[in-house]
Amino acid sequence: xxxxxxxxxxxxxxxxxxxxxxxxxxxxxxxxxxxxxxxxxxxxxxxxxxxxxxxxxxxxxxxxxxxxxxxxxxxxxxxxxxxxxxxxxxxxxxxxxxxxxxxxxxxxxxxxxxxxxxxxxxxxxxxxxxxxxxxxxxxxxxxxxxxxxxxxxxxxxxxxxxxxxxxxxxxxxxxxxxxxxxxxxxxxxxxxxxxxxxxxxxxxxxxxxxxxxxxxxxxxxxxxxxxxxxxxxxxxxxxxxxxxxxxxxxxxxxxxxxxxxxxxxxxxxxxxxxxxxxxxxxxxxxxxxxxxxxxxxxx
Numbered sequence: 001x002x003x004x005x006x007x008x009x010x011x012x013x014x015x016x017x018x019x020x021x022x023x024x025x026x027x028x029x030x031x032x033x034x035x036x037x038x039x040x041x042x043x044x045x046x047x048x049x050x051x052x053x054x055x056x057x058x059x060x061x062x063x064x065x066x067x068x069x070x071x072x073x074x075x076x077x078x079x080x081x082x083x084x085x086x087x088x089x090x091x092x093x094x095x096x097x098x099x100x101x102x103x104x105x106x107x108x109x110x111x112x113x114x115x116x117x118x119x120x121x122x123x124x125x126x127x128x129x130x131x132x133x134x135x136x137x138x139x140x141x142x143x144x145x146x147x148x149x150x151x152x153x154x155x156x157x158x159x160x161x162x163x164x165x166x167x168x169x170x171x172x173x174x175x176x177x178x179x180x181x182x183x184x185x186x187x188x189x190x191x192x193x194x195x196x197x198x199x200x201x202x203x204x205x206x207x208x209x210x211x212x213x214x215x216x217x218x219x220x221x222x223x224x225x226x227x228x229x230x231x232x233x234x235x236x237x238x239x240x241x242x243x244x245x246x247x248x249x250x251x252x253x254x255x256x257x258x259x260x261x262x263x264x265x266x267x268x269x270x271x272x273x274x275x276x277x278x279x280x281x282x283x284x285x286x287x288x289x290x291x292x293x294x295x296x297x298x299x
Contacts, residue, residue: 090148
C-alpha cells in the first residue's frame, strides 16, 4: 500500500528565503522517498542588514518577510501541506531584534519560526542523503556555504570525526573589512589542517546555492565530481568579469552574481587546505534536512 504525505520547509537564510514542498512517498517494502514538489526562492538579503547595519533587521525587510510568509502560507494551503517547519539561521540569530521579528511574523502570519544555532544547522543538513555518499572507507569534508556562516563536517569511514560552524558566509565576506576576512580564513585553515593532517584522499562534498549553480554551469552529469583545476579556472573566469557581465552574459540572478565569488573562494580554500582534488555536489541543503527531520519526528 502506497501513502503520500506533503511536508514543507522554510529556510530563512542570510541571502535568501526558501520554501520547499516535498512529497514523502511511503511504502511497506522500502525506505521513505523524498521528492521535491515545489521550490520558491525569494531574494531577501537579511545579511546585508545584520552584518552591516548594526545588527538590526530593517523595517523594510521585516515587511518583505511578512509578505513572503503570507505567500508561503497560501502556497502550502494550495499544496495541502500537512506539516511544516520554519528555521532561521545566521542572520536572524545574530540580529539584535531577531526574536522580536519572529514574534511579529508569527502574530501577522501564524507562521512560527525557530532560530537555530550553527551546530543544529549542521546536524539538520547531515540528516539528508549525505549518508549515501559517506559510506565506506573514504574521507569527506562536507562544506555548506551560506550567506552568514559556513558549516564544516569531516567524515571518515562512515563516521563523523568533527564538525564546526564558522562566521564565514558569502554576504558577510562581501561586507567585512579585508583584515577581518583574513582572520576568519586563517581560523578555518587552522581547523581544516588540524583535522585532516593524518587523513589521505580527502574529497569535498559541497552544498549551497552557489555550488549548485557552479555545478550546473559545468555541464557535469549528476553524481560526477568537479575537479579542483576546473573550479579554480571557473573562479578566475568569474572574478575577471564585472558584476553586470555575470548577470547579462551568464544569466546569474543579481543576488547570486556577487556572492558566487566569495563562495567559490571558500570551496577552493577548503579543497586546498584539506588536499582534496575533487568536490561532489549532491544538491542537498538545509531545506532538505528540515523535511527529513520533520518527517521522522512527526510520523
